[in-house]
Structures are given as structure tokens and as C-alpha cells.
Amino acid sequence: MPHCWEIRGCDEEWMARCPHSLADDLCPSECFNADCFRPNHKVATDFELLLNPDRDYDAAVKECCHWCEFFLKHGPSMADKASRTGGIPDKGRQTTRFLI
Template structure:
């Protein structure tokens, strides 16, 4: 079966981290096909909202959602009873 990256012309680097190639990973923010064109999509500039440690960033299917004001304000919070160390941490999500 042909992967979507073959039809879309993605380079080897993008193929290596594409969620269609790596299950469970969010769509990379720099993927052309992950762009959000919804009217609710606004890039958040408020660090208090961006760094909310209670937000469930794993609920975002795309990396683009993780800095979208709509998701950051309206998205789900982490359930304190199921929170584990393995879960994505909002505290260090900007470290490369």
C-alpha cells in the first residue's frame, strides 16, 4: 500500500516523523497538510495559556493545535487520577 507521503511528495525527513509512518505521533506542525484553516484557529501569544500544565496536550491530533488559542482555552484538561509520568508534559513542550 502506498503511503500518503508518496502521493504528496514528502521528503525522506518528513516521512521519518509523519504520524502515518509513526503511529501515535501528532501531525508535525511544519507539514503542509497539517495546516488548520478553521476560523477558530488563532496562534496563541499568551504564555500563561500556552504553558498551562493542566491542559491535555496529548488530546491534540496535530502539533498545530498545541499552540492554537481555541484548543488551549477549550481543550480537555488532564485527568488528575490518570496522570502519569509517561504523559506529555506541558512544562517542557517547547524544548528541542
């Protein structure tokens, strides 16, 4: 699968500091290509929803999914994670999801 900067034509400065160029990581929220234009995307304001420990945040492709109301309500749960990932451990995204 091609990397986002290969498809979108990011400049060299951004490619040098993009997390994707170092590892298979989330699309960072500060990247202008990471905006979500789906009609169901809505920024969540409910703290209980934002802090839901049962949601599998590793399943998100972009950082902006972590505060998307649709993802927080309908995204995969931690209970489904083992069956979806085949027991492969996560990449440490859970611990850094609020460092925005």
C-alpha cells in the same frame, strides 16, 4: 483509518521522515498538510495560556494545536484524561510539546 500521507499524496522524501510513518504521533508543524484552516484557530500569545499545565496536550492531533488559543482555552483538561483514555498511559507527548 488511513494515514495522512495515503490521503494527501505526500512525496517519498517526506514519507520517510514523517513521524506518522514510524508511530501514531502528532501531525508535525513543518508538514504543509498540518495547517489548521478552522475559523476558530488563532495563535495564542499569552504565556500563561501557552504554559497551562492543566491542559491535556496529548488530546491534540496536530502540533499546531499546542499553541492554538481555542484549544488552549476549550480543549480537554488533565482531570478529564483518565475518563477519556480509560487509564491508558500517554505516549510521551507532554514532555516534548515545546521542542518546536
